[in-house]
C-alpha cells in the first residue's frame with residue numbers, strides 16, 4: 086500500500102502576519118534573523134495572508150525539471166530533499182514549482198526549500214495564533230493500512246457513508262479476536278451480518294434485537310469468560326437502537342459494568358429504514374416523521390444527549406468522537422478497548438449521513454468537521470478517575486449556521502429556529518463546561 | 528509476422544527528459560504493459576542541461592544520472608542504450624534500429640531531442656571543433672579545456688555562454704563570436720544582454736557581436752577563423768554552439784509530417800496513427816501564437832512528455848497541452864537572469880521597466896491589452912519562474928495589482944498563486 090505523509094497546514098483565517106514562523110525558520114535553517122531566508126514566507130497586507138511553502142507534492146514538478154538529480158522525494162517521509170552536492174544552481178526548479186515552494190536564497194546563492202525540519206517543524210510551534218499545524222494523521226493511515234480489514238469489500242452502504250469508514254477502522258483496530266453485535270440499523274443494513282449464509286465481517290457477528298443488544302452481548306462475553314477465552318465484546322449500534330428502544334438493556338449493562346465496548350454510530354435518526362426521527366435527532370431537522378410542510382417545520386424537540394447520560398452511569402470510559410478527527414478517535418478507541426477489559430466502555434461517534442441529512446456524498450468529512458467547529462457537537466472524554474474534559478477546544482466556535490447550511494435537512498429553518506439552535510449550542514457548551522469544572526474540583 | 532522480431536506495447540525513442548516523463552505517465556496508468564526504451568546514448572539517462580557543469584568540474588560525471596538500473600527494473604522497462612532509431616516504418620508499426628534489429632510497437636513516442644546545428648561555414652569540415660550536447664561531448668571538452676590558451680566560442684546562446692564562462696574560469700583567453708548584434712538574443716533583451724556582456728568582459732572575455740565567420744582553416748594549434756570584415760582569430764579550442772536542430776532523420780519516408788520539428792497536436796500525436804512526439808524534437812502549439820513552434824527547453828520537454836505518455840496509455844485524466852511558454856533561467860558569474868513568456872509586446876499591450884544602478888537589478892514586465900502578463904524578464908532580480916508562468920497560462924488579470932506587481936513581482940505573484948491554491 087502507498088504511504089501517506091505528514092504535512093504542514095496553514096489556516097489563513099488565524100494568521101495575523103506577525104512573521105514569527107519566518108523568524109523561527111530563519112533561525113533554525115540559517116542561524117540568522119533574516120526572514121527573507123525563511124523557507125516559509127507569509128504574504129499579504131493587513132488581513133488575508135497568503136503562504137509560500139513547499140507542499141511536498143506527491144508528483145513534484147521541481148524534481149522532474151531538475152537536470153542534476155539534486156531533488157528527490159523520499160518515499161518514507163514524503164519530503165522532497167535537496168542535495169547541495171549535486172545542485173548546479175540552474176534555478177530550473179523555481180520554474181517548475183507553481184507555488185514558490187523552492188526559491189533562491191540570495192544570500193546563500195542557492196535554492197532552498199522546506200524540509201519539515203525532519204518531522205519536527207520549527208515554524209509550527211512558533212506561531213502564536215495556531216495558524217500553522219503539523220498534521221500527522223497520515224501515521225494512522227500508514228499504521229492501520231498494515232492491519233487486516235475485517236469488513237468485507239463491496240458492501241451495500243450508501244455512497245460516501247461515514248459508517249462504513251467507521252466500521253473498517255474500528256474492526257481493524259479491535260482485531261480478529263472479537264465478537265460483534267450489530268442490532269438493526271445501517272451497520273447490518275449495509276451487510277455486516279451478511280447474505281446467504283456468509284457474514285460481511287471476518288469475525289463472529291450476530292444480529293440481536295434492538296431491545297436486547299447489550300444484554301445478549303453481555304451474556305456472550307460472560308460465557309467466553311467462563312470457558313477461559315479472552316475475546317473483545319463489541320457492539321456497534323445506531324443512535325435509535327441505543328437511545329430509544331435499546332436503552333434499557335444498554336443502561337443495565339453499563340450499570341452492571343459488563344466488560345464490553347459499546348459504540349454508537351450517531352447519524353441522528355433511523356436512517357436505513359427510511360429516515361425516521363430518533364431521540365437523537367436534533368431540533369428543527371427534517372426527517373420522514375418530522376416533515377416540513379405548511380404547518381410543521383421539522384422536529385420540535387431537542388435531541389437527547391446520550392453520552393452525557395452514559396457519564397451518569399459512571400462507566401469505566403465514556404467519550405464522544407468524530408471521523409473528522411481521526412487521531413482523537415483512535416486515541417479514544419485505544420482507551421475504550423483498554424477500559425472494556427475491566428468494565429463498560431462507551432464510545433459515541435457523531436456520524437453524518439449523506440442520504441438522510443441530504444448533502445453531497447463527497448462532503449462527509451466537511452460536515453463532520455463543521456459540526457465540531459461550531460460546537461454543535463463537542464469532543465470530550467470521561468473516566469471516573471479524571472472526570473470529564475474536552476479533547477478539542479470549544480473556544481471560538483464558528484456560528485452554527487456554518488454547520489446548518491452544509492446540508493439539506495435544515496434548509497427550511499426559519500430565523501427563530503436557527504436562533505433556537507444557536508441558543509441550545511451555547512447552553513449545551515455551558516452545561517458540559519460546568520461538568521469539566523466539576524472534574525477539576527474533584 | 529516474423530517471430531524473431533521483438534514486440535512491445537510502448538516504444539520510446541530517446542532517454543532524456545521527455546522520455547522519462549512519458550515513462551512516469553504511462554506507468555501511472557498502465558503498470559504492466561510492455562515498455563521498451565531505445566536510445567542512441569550509451570549511458571544511463573542524464574540531462575544535456577547539466578553538461579556545462581560536467582565541463583566545469585562542478586558535477587561529477589558519475590553523479591549526474593537521473594535514473595538507475597533499478598528504476599527500469601522496478602518499472603518493468605527494458606532499457607536499451609546504443610540502439611538508436613534508424614528508420615521508422617510507420618505503416619508497419621515497426622522501428623528499425625541502428626544495431627540492425629527491429630521492434631514492432633503498438634504505440635511509439637519519438638523523444639529524440641535535438642543535436643547541435645552545425646553552420647555551413649566554408650572549411651568547417653576541415654577543422655576539428657567541439658560541440659556540447661552529450662556526456663561524451665562534455666567529457667571531451669572537459670579534457671581539452673585545461674590545455675586551452677586561446678578558445679573561441681561560436682554562438683552566444685545559453686549553451687555557448689555557459690561554456691565560455693567555464694573556459695574563462697579555467698584560465699583560457701576566450702572570444703565569443705556571435706552573428707547577431709547582442710548576446711543571448713531570443714532569451715533576453717538588449718539591456719539584460721548588455722549586463723551579461725559586461726560581466727563577461729569584466730571577467731576578461733572578448734565579445735564580438737554582429738560578426739559572421741566566413742571561413743575556417745586548420746592550423747597547427749587548431750583553427751583559424753576569418754570574419755566577414757577580414758579580421759582573423761586563432762583558436763586552439765573551437766566550440767560551435769550556434770543552435771540546435773531536432774533529431775528526426777529517421778522519419779524520411781515514414782509519412783510523419785515534419786517541418787522545423789515533428790508536427791504534433793495538443794495531445795502530442797503526430798500526423799500518423801500510433802506515433803507521438805515530445806520534447807526538443809517536437810513542434811507543438813505555442814501558447815502565444817497558437818501555431819506550431821519549437822520551444823526547445825527542459826520544462827516544456829517534461830510537460831510534453833507527460834501529455835504524450837498519458838495519451839499513449841489512454842489515461843482519462845489527460846488535459847490538452849496548454850501551449851509552449853518560453854522559460855529560461857541563466858546563472859552567470861554568481862548572478863542570474865530569468866526570462867518567462869514572450870518578449871513581443873502584444874497589440875495594445877504595455878511594457879514596464881525598472882533598473883536600479885546601485886544593485887544592478889533590472890526588471891521588465893510586458894502586459895497584454897487584457898491586463899494579463901505576457902512576459903517578464905529580470906537580471907539580479909529574483910522571482911519565481913513557475914509562478915510567473917502560471918500567471919501567464921491562467922491568464923490572470925493583473926490590472927488592479929499592476930503597480931504592486933511591478934514593484935515586487937515575487938511577493939505579489941506568490942500571493943496570487945497562494946490564493947488559487949485554496
Ligand SMILES: Cc1cc2nc3c(=O)[nH]c(=O)nc-3n(C[C@H](O)[C@H](O)[C@H](O)COP(=O)(O)OP(=O)(O)OC[C@H]3O[C@@H](n4cnc5c(N)ncnc54)[C@H](O)[C@@H]3O)c2cc1C
Pocket residue numbers: 175177540541542543544545546565566567568574575576577578579610611612613638639640641659660685686689774777805806807808823824825826828854855856
Ligand atoms: C548545454 C546545454 C544547456 C542547456 N541549458 C538549458 C537550460 O538552462 N534551461 C532549459 O530549459 N534548457 C536547457 N537546455 C535544453 C534542454 O536540455 C533540452 O530542452 C532538453 O534536454 C530536451 O529534452 P528532450 O528529452 O526533448 O531531448 P534531449 O535531452 O535532447 O534527449 C534526446 C534523447 O534522445 C536520444 N536520441 C537522439 N537520437 C536518437 C535516435 N535516433 N534514436 C534513439 N534515441 C535518440 C538521445 O540519446 C537522448 O537520450 C540546455 C541544453 C544544452 C545542450
Ligand code: SF4
Pocket residue numbers: 150151152153154155156167171172173174175176177178179196
Ligand atoms: S537549482 Fe539545483 S535543485 Fe534546482 S533544478 Fe537546478 S540543479 Fe536542481
Ligand code: SF4
Pocket residue numbers: 109110111113114123124125138198199200201202205206207208209
Ligand atoms: S518546517 Fe522547518 S524548514 Fe520548513 S518552513 Fe518550518 S521551520 Fe522552515
